Amino acid sequence: MTLTVVGLDGSPLPPGAAAALAEAELVVGAPRHLAAVPLPDAAERVELGPVEPALAKLAGRRAVLLASGDPGFFGIVRLLRERGHEPVVLPARSSVQLLFARVGRSWDDVAVVSAHGRALGPAVNVCRARGATAVLTGPGAGPAEIGAALDGWPRTLVVAEDLGGPGERVTTVPAAEAATRAWHPLSVVLCLRATDAPEVPARGWFAGGEPAPPPGGWALPDTAFEHRAGMVTKAEVRAVALARLAPRPGTLVWDVGAGSGSVAVECARLGAAALAVERRDDDAARVRANAEAHGVEVRVVAGTAPAALAGLPRPDAVFVGGGGPEIVTAAAAAGPQRVVVALAALDRIAPTRAALLAAGYATGGTQIAASRLAELPDGAVRLAATNPITLVWGEVQDR
Structure with a gap:
């Protein structure tokens, strides 16, 4: 029997959808979707709450499943195929398409991430790293939560609520203000680096912006x-x-005792969000200048570790370029998957390794x-x- 997945965006049904609905023995969808389309009197209607019971009713029946927008874009088509179905897909316009049409902006340069039914952290880290990111939201991962998580990064959020529905509204606010407001549960967010004037994206060739690794590779000359x-x-x-740090899109890397910020800049060039902690004002200025020169963003936190680490967003990896075991202990307490420490002094190797072992990390190292x-x-x-340097690292094994 045929399973047809029909996308809805508030406009007329996609071609072929009306015929599929007219012949359906079973129609599955959220209440708002079931109310939006003509249903045959004889068809069984199933409201899509818990997914598995609804999918179990599809087997062997001529069925239509109603979904939002393009169900092949972070949608239910993947789940259906995982369950062995081979659906006919009749898509509507995705919420991302509608958002950019509403604001009149091209979007081939924009990273698109999903926090719907997924951890919010990786999506926020892409917002921290990129100049333009679209976020598909979900319960507990909406515009307010995104805005709150971006504290310390200058960002503007364009929030599109109930696109194609009766409550449609598009609002542009600073991230900090977004954190204080209530939003429609059906929202999609465009996160933009805050500037004085709207930027026209550069002409590109790769959807989502330049791919990583960047031109010129990594481990750049001093x-x-x-x-x-x-x-x-x-x-x-x-x-x-x-x-060892494994920087990539969706991760946040701290560079503690950043100096020139070369590690933070390289991590940012590889797609990670990067945060540099530096106590000297002149070196902090160099970090900013180096980031700008390489076309990336590094958030600079002025202060002396370990005190300066308090309250910073949880990292996925930490590089410690200077300081003793107390800084390593504080970095490990933030809960990163990986900690990498660069040491010139031999007498700091054993205490550094001991600090990592005490924090529960499996350790390694090389000179x-x-x-x-x-x-x-x-x-x-x-x-x-060149002067020999010892790298000591710790990695959490059970994540």
């Missing part, structure tokens, strides 16, 4: 960063640190002693040694 008298995590050390090619006056080359 000369790619403005730094204070060589106070920059060397490229070879950075390469291994990035491998990096790189020698770089350096040109001699006659054009020949020699090996010029």
Whole structure:
């Protein structure tokens, strides 16, 4: 028997939907969807609350399942196929399409993430990292929760409520104000980096913006960063640190004792949200300048760790570029999956490892002693040694 999934967006039914409904033995949908379409008198109606009991009634029957927008876009089509169904899909316009049509903005540069039935954290981290992100919301992950989570990041939210419905409204507010308001449960959010004037997206070729890894790769040369008298995590050390931190879209990385911010900038270039903690005003300014030079955003928190770490949003990974075991202990207490510590002083290796073990991490480490090619006056080359650095890391194994 045929299962037809019909998308609804408040406009006339998609072609073929009326015929499928007229022949249906069973029609499944949310109450608002069942009330919005003509139903045959003989068809059984099932309100879509808990999903599994409703799906169990589909087997062997000519059925129509009503869904919002494009049911193949973060919708029920995936679940149906997981259950062995091969539905005919008649889509309407997705809520993301409608949102951008309402605001008159192109959206090929926009990352689209879902917090509907999923953890809110990864979606918020994409909002923190990107200049433009569309978020499909859900209970406990609506505009207010998104706005509250963006505290510390300058963002504007465009909230589209009940698109295509009688309560449709599109509102533009600062993220902080969004956190204080009540919103329609059917909302989609556009999160934009706050600027004085609306930006016209650059012409691109890849939907969602430039893909990661970025052009030029990672572990950039030390000369790619403005730094204070060589106070920059060397490229070879950075390469291994990035491998252990695993920065990617949806994650938040802290760079504690950031110095030049080279690690934070590289994490941001790989798609992560990045936060740099730095006590020196001049180095904090360098972090901002380096982020701007590489076209990424790094939130800079001025202060001395471990006190400056209190109240910051929970990270997925932490890089500690300077400081003792007390900073490592405070970083681990924030609950990241991974902590990576760079050490020049040998007497800090054992206490750092002990701090990570005490926090429940499985530990590892390596010493990096790189020698770089350096040109001699006659054009020949020699090996010029850099200062050896020990990386000690901890990883949570059960997540």
